Amino acid sequence: MARKNLIGISSSDETPTSPADVRPIAGFVPPKARSAPIGGITRTLGNITQKFERAQDIEKQLAEGKLIVELDPVLVDGSFISDRLGMDPAELGTLVDQIREHGQQVPILVRPHPAIDGRYQVAYGHRRLAAVRQLGLRVKAVIRELSDDQLVVSQGQENNARTDLSYIERALFASRLEDRSFERDVIMAALNVDKAALSKMISVVRQIPIELIEAIGAAPQIGRRRWMELAEKLASTHVELKRILGSLSADNSSDQRFQDAFDALTPAMPIKETPRSKPWEPADGSVSVTVRATSKKAVVTYEAKDGPSFATYIAQRLDDLYEAFRKSERTSTGV
Incomplete structure (x- = not known):
């Protein structure tokens, strides 16, 4: 399906550019040159050329991110780097209700998919995309030509501006970027952190098994210090990962699952017996x-x-009392 049938264009006042300057709209094939067209054929070819140049003009503006368009969500893929540990169903439900009532107020940012013609890849706006999909609507988007570095910086900075990623999600995002060989300068720009903070983020993720991080979840109320304490406990104790995972319940919040994992790594204090x-x-x-x-x-x-006198009396007869005690024990056990 040609992309011009998949997106709704708001408006344009840009001047046309030559077909060689921009990427053609998918599915649109420019007319072949003909020698000496005449009459109605000349007018027809002239109209086709104008439409093609107009399409080229629109495509250029989309590439520069100057237009808000409406895309079929089926054609939009997520970022190649995940920055979330799942979506909270309650928060997503609230966003769905807001968009149902007021419409999508803020467009998402996408780029043309680098490997699949006719598709797009999200830089930011994954939750808005998910909400629009639930509602069966087209998603409002700005399309921009972005390199991988530009995409992850845009993705990270948008999340930082909205402060909706937890500490461990940001740390995991940083670790995944490093695993894909992004330079640390790019990662610091994406997360808006300095070199020391980035090193701590990556260190925490390296020390905690990814299975445990994913089982705990985003844990929005748990900050850097608590995650570092968990990493230190993992290094200093020898509790099996299977046992820790077994202590976590999907029915609990992710913050509570963090605490459950922390408790599973804490040696149990001996229970003091209550005197009878x-x-x-x-x-x-x-x-x-x-x-x-x-x-x-x-x-x-x-x-x-x-x-006092009764205590003295008993103390003087301890030998006899103990012998009577031993006899009673032998009688009761038959030994």
Whole structure:
């Protein structure tokens, strides 16, 4: 399908350019030169030439990003570098409602696909594109000829301006750019960070398994310090990744999943046993005996008027009492 049938053009006041100056619209073939056309044929060919030059003019403006056009979302692919750990369904639903009520107010930025003629690739506006797709509408877009470097810088700076990427998403974006051999100057420009901050971002991602990052998710409330602490815990403990992943629940928020992973790496504190108390008193209340016992220790307290003397009496008969205790043990166990 020719691209001129897939996009809606707003307006243009640019002067035409020669066909050699710009990329032709996909599907439009310029007329072949003919020798000495006459009469109606001359007028027909003249009209075709004018239409072709007009199409060339429109195409040039699209390439320069001077027009807002409407594209079929089916023809628009995502960026070659992902900068998100999924889309929040609630946030996407809110955006869908806004566009349904007010229309798409801000166009997305795309470039002609570098490998597939007739298709486009998003620089920024992935959520708007997803919302428009749900509504079955055409997406408003600015088309611009962008190099890979220009695309990722535009993508990163738009997200920085909107502050809608979490720390780990930005760090993962930086790591993916470096994996694709982008220069660090380009990555710093895309994320608007200095060299030290970029190094920390990439270091965090290198220390935490990607399976764990993806299982946790964006965790918008978790900043650099907490992610670095998680990386340090992973390096200093030997908890299996499978066990950590098993502690995470899809029903929890991504912030809670981060905390669950952090807790799975924290050694459990020994549970302090609650002492068991067993008070005893004779009918006249002249003595009170309290036993506080754990699995390894027991403390017997003698109180009231006869407490001290009763304690002395028992202490003097410990040999007999212990022998009686051993006999009772043998009787109960049959040994």
